[in-house]
Amino acid sequence: MLSLCPHDSYLSLFDYIYRIPECFFSEEVFHKYLAWLESRHVSDSPRLREYLVEKENDLNKSLLFLAETNRYTWHDSAEEIDDYETIRFIDQQINPVYLRLIEAVFYPLTHLLALFSRMDHGKGTTGLDIFNTVEEIKKSDFSELADLYRNTVRNGIAHGGISYVENQIRYHDKVNEEVLTNRDILRLVDDLADVCNGMALALKTFIFSHFNDGYPVPKQILLEQLQAETDTPWWHILGCTPSRFTSQNQLILYARPNSRDYLKVAYSVLLSGVLA
Numbered sequence: 001m002l003s004l005c006p007h008d009s010y011l012s013l014f015d016y017i018y019r020i021p022e023c024f025f026s027e028e029v030f031h032k033y034l035a036w037l038e039s040r041h042v043s044d045s046p047r048l049r050e051y052l053v054e055k056e057n058d059l060n061k062s063l064l065f066l067a068e069t070n071r072y073t074w075h076d077s078a079e080e081i082d083d084y085e086t087i088r089f090i091d092q093q094i095n096p097v098y099l100r101l102i103e104a105v106f107y108p109l110t111h112l113l114a115l116f117s118r119m120d121h122g123k124g125t126t127g128l129d130i131f132n133t134v135e136e137i138k139k140s141d142f143s144e145l146a147d148l149y150r151n152t153v154r155n156g157i158a159h160g161g162i163s164y165v166e167n168q169i170r171y172h173d174k175v176n177e178e179v180l181t182n183r184d185i186l187r188l189v190d191d192l193a194d195v196c197n198g199m200a201l202a203l204k205t206f207i208f209s210h211f212n213d214g215y216p217v218p219k220q221i222l223l224e225q226l227q228a229e230t231d232t233p234w235w236h237i238l239g240c241t242p243s244r245f246t247s248q249n250q251l252i253l254y255a256r257p258n259s260r261d262y263l264k265v266a267y268s269v270l271l272s273g274v275l276a
Helices: 008-013 027-054 056-070 083-120 130-137 143-148 151-158 182-209 219-230 262-275
Strands: 162-165 168-172 177-181 235-245 248-257
Touching (some): 008 219, 027 056, 027 182, 056 182, 056 219, 083 130, 083 143, 083 151, 083 162, 083 182, 130 143, 143 182, 151 168, 151 177, 177 182, 219 235, 219 262, 235 262, 248 262
Antiparallel strands (some): 162 168, 235 248
16 A cells, blocks of 8 residues: 655545545556656656656646546446447447547656657657557566557547447457457456556656655646645535736636535635635
8 A cells, every 4th residue: 555644745645545446556557657757866857857847738638637537437337237338338438538548648658758768778759659659668667568558449449440249349440450358448448547547646746755856746736736635525626727817827716615604615715715
């Protein structure tokens, strides 16, 4: 079990202890990814900082998409459904989630590993799309992550190359075909979510541990921290939007109150504003 500091800064990480599916994060990937970040901080912090600054927006979107995926109600569900409902469930939810996790979460979080791997070997860093990123990490200490990327499955979902036949799903592109059972694709998405949560937790832990070292903090991490510090049965912050009022920057918070007690809501408004 991950040991967390009781300091308020870590409140937003408690989901990885109490909430499903976050609590099923891959501990092996978490420890390896965090150790890699700490090693880079010691050996090459300027380039690591430069990369995180340059990719801050991509990483922010990655953490946002992962948080949205984690909120789906079907995680760890043992509900039995008939064949037609299973096919519809896979077609409408599981396949799109796999594609989104691969492209919007897995890719940004592994691109960092691939880019530094190439730099370590004196190779060029251009052309690192998702396919080449996976090919690069196959040669690294994170080679097991490559098994979660199925190029034909990804292409089939992205370009409509899917056929459903007797408890099997055939994913195909212009050249290749890969056949998975219903259980195979469900397990693949489940494992991918666990690995992505492991990498995300490592990145968040690293950033919390190095607040004073000049690393950027993605907005999604700040939002999750604000939510954790202000959540009550009568108040939940939904999101935030940077804005401007006259010549000044401002932050618009969107919240959902669940009480008719004016003083409770007013207190939460004030607390949220102060903490923001």
